Every structure is written in structure tokens, then in C-alpha cells.
Amino acid sequence: MIWIAVIVVVLTLGAALAVLLLENLLAAVAAASAVSLGVAIMFVVLQAPDVAMTEAAVGAGLSGLILALSLRRLGLTGLNITLNRGDTDA
């Protein structure tokens, strides 16, 4: 039981460090969603399912969506990949 907790905590702290150190801002947004997901798992282990559902829906889902949309509006998505829009792969 304790090894699950250690692994989840280490992964969450690693993702939090990645948010501060990554150059690509879209990757930083993904790391922030990973932090919220790790915290939601910790909430489940701590016997708080209501809070875990709220954190997963709001932190990983809605907060990540808001951050990614504002990145698109700022023009900072910067993956440096050119996609042909309108093709079969969206």
C-alpha cells in the first residue's frame, strides 16, 4: 500500500517540476493536468471520492481545457508541426 502512495507522490512532484521547467507551453499545460490527476488519485486513497471526482473533472478536465484554449488564443501553441487542416486526421 505504501509503495503505491510513494510512486504516485513522486510522479506528481515530477510533473509539477516539469511544469516549471518545460520550454514548450503546451507540454507544460499537459503536465499541469497530470498534476491534477495525481492529486485526484491521492484523494481516492485518502477516502474522499467526492473531492476526487471534483478534482479530476475540474482540475484535469476544465482547467486544462481553459489553459489550452487561451494558449491557442495567444498563439503560443508552437508545436512546429504543420497539419493539413480538413484532412481525415484532425
Place this chain on the structure above:
Amino acid sequence: MNESIGVVFLVGAIGLSLLGIAGIVLSNHLFRMVLALAIAEAGANLLLILAGYRWDAVPPIVDAAYAGQPMVDPVPQAMVLTAIVIGVGVQALALSLVIRIRHRYGTLDMRQARHRMQQDIDRAAGVSPPRSAEGPVGERPLPAPAAIADSGGRHD
């Protein structure tokens, strides 16, 4: 379930809060500040839930399998429910402000944006920007080259 699981979770919560606050203070990019704010809020909520945990307890819900076991404290969970939703509201407002700053000043670097904002304020108030005594003042003439050649010739 021994004592050290508490230590592990507390280290995680304190680490997340410290990383979030460090990100807010030390980052130069406004967007990264908002991301660090999200991390700090997650850490603080985790610390609140940790305060209500009980050894060998069940979640505070009465279902068919409940038989009078001790439950986890429901009051911190209600507070954290509120705090998570308020956190996403604050993040949305902060992102709107970041978008407007980028639209108005053309940059997201904190020092550049602050410098241009200060220039705007000075221009609107009608005062000239403050000049430091060490920086080069525009109209002060440079020293004559003859004095430099004089002192340079003293070395052997």
C-alpha cells in the same frame, strides 16, 4: 497502514505548495505564473484533506454496505469542494487578464510588460520617466578624448 504513509503524503502536499509558490515568484513568463498558481492550489487542497483523514476509515457516504464503521471527517471535504471550484474561477479570470495584456502590450515577459505599463502611466500622468544617476543621461557630453590618452600613457 503504518505511520510513514502520512509522512509520504505530507511531503507531497508541502512539496506541491512550495513548488507552486516558487513558480509564481520566480517565473518571468505570465502564463507560467498562472500554471504555477494551479499547482499551488492543488497542493493546498491536498493539505486540507490530509487534516481530516482517519486510520481505517470509510468515505462519508451511507450505502448498503455501511455498518457503523468510523468515517473520515466530512467538513474538510466540503471546504475543499468549494475551494476547487473557486480555484478554477480565479484561473479563468487570470487567463482573461493575460490575454488582454498580450493584446495591449504585445509581450508576455513580465519585466517588459511592467516597463511598458510604467511608461504608459508616466505618459498619462504627465511626468517624465525617472532617471537613475548611474545610467547615461541623453544630453551629457562624453569626456574629451585628450584626457583619456593622457592617463593611458602613464603605464610602462
Place this chain on the structure above:
Amino acid sequence: MRSLVTLLFLGGLGFLLTVIAGILPFGDPPMLVGNTIQQTAADELGAANFVTAVVLGYRGLDTLGELSILFAAATAGGLILGASRARPGHAAGFILQTGADLLFPLLLIVGLFIVMHGHVTPGGGFQGGVILAAAFFLPLLARPEETLDHTWLTVIEGLSGTAFIVIGLVALSENKAFLTPLFDKGTLGEIVSGGSLPLLYLAVGLKVGSELASLLARLASDDEAAS
């Protein structure tokens, strides 16, 4: 210089938090209020989910404050962002369009399920409201040329917020405090139980869902200087 002061501050904050964590009786909280709530919430409120009982029953005024904060943040965000104009005209691919068409009814059902079962299972207005907001926002991603009708969303948001306050005010007419749960308690664990708690959570869920959908639609649109 700034880094040095920051490190000192962080060291001090870490020391403070560690000392507090050391004093904290982990695993054995005093539970001054929690014990009373555990013993009396099932009989007094009829809600099987005690967190719902605390959020809507014992601390209903805090939920009203939270709704006000969310309303202020969403309104201020919409005001700062300005009017939503046309979005970037990239037509979404086939996968996104079909996926959004399939997911929209599923997300609606799941969101309404979580909202209505908030007092029996883990869930409630906020979680279900977020899922409803995602359900209404997903077709906007798939079909960028369509716009969302903001008037309908504003009407739903205003009506559900008013419904929350009106349900609370009805308790005043029976000489009880504001936001006291009303109606019959029903049997524990059924969906029709807990008096007015499901109605309150329905109002909260619709309000949060429409608010966040409107905010997301404004964020997704572009302004005139799309750089």
C-alpha cells in the same frame, strides 16, 4: 538577488509547514463537528452523502457565496475578453465531428445523472455542471463556423441562480432560517430523498454548467488581432 530572497522565503515557508505538519495529529483528527454530523445527518437531512449534507444543509450559505464568486469571475472574464467574434476557420476533421456527435448525448446523460444523484452517491452539482459545460462546448470545437447562442445560456444561468435563492427564501416563510432544507426527508438512499437537496443541486448544476459553457465559448473565439 530575487532568487536569494525567494529561496529564503521558501525555506522559511517550508519550515513553517513542516512544523505544522508535525504537530498535526495525522490519522486521529479531533473531529469536533464531524462526529455530530455523522450521527445526526442521516436523520435530520435524509441525505446518504454526508458531504452533500454539509455543503447544502449545514453550510448552505457558503455554497451561495461560492456561486457568487463563480458568477463574478465568469462575468468579469467575459467582460475583459470582449465580444466574441468569428473563430479561426479551420474545419475540423471527420474524426472530431463524428466523435462530438456521438459524445454529446452521452455527456448530457452522464452530467445529469451525476447532478441528480448528488445526495446518494459521490457527485453533485459542481461535478455534473462541469460535465454539462463540456457537453455544450464540444460541438463548438467540432464545427467552428457555428456560434453558441449566449442569450439562452444567460437566461438559464439567471433562472437557476434565482431558483436557488428562492428555494432558500421559501424556508423563511415557514419561520425557519434561510436555506433550511424543506419537504419530506424520504427514505435514506433513494433518489427521491433529502427534501429540497436534489432541487438545490439541480439549480447549482445548471448554473455552473451554463456559466462555464459561456466562458469557454468566449475563450475559444478569436479577437481581431489574432497573432
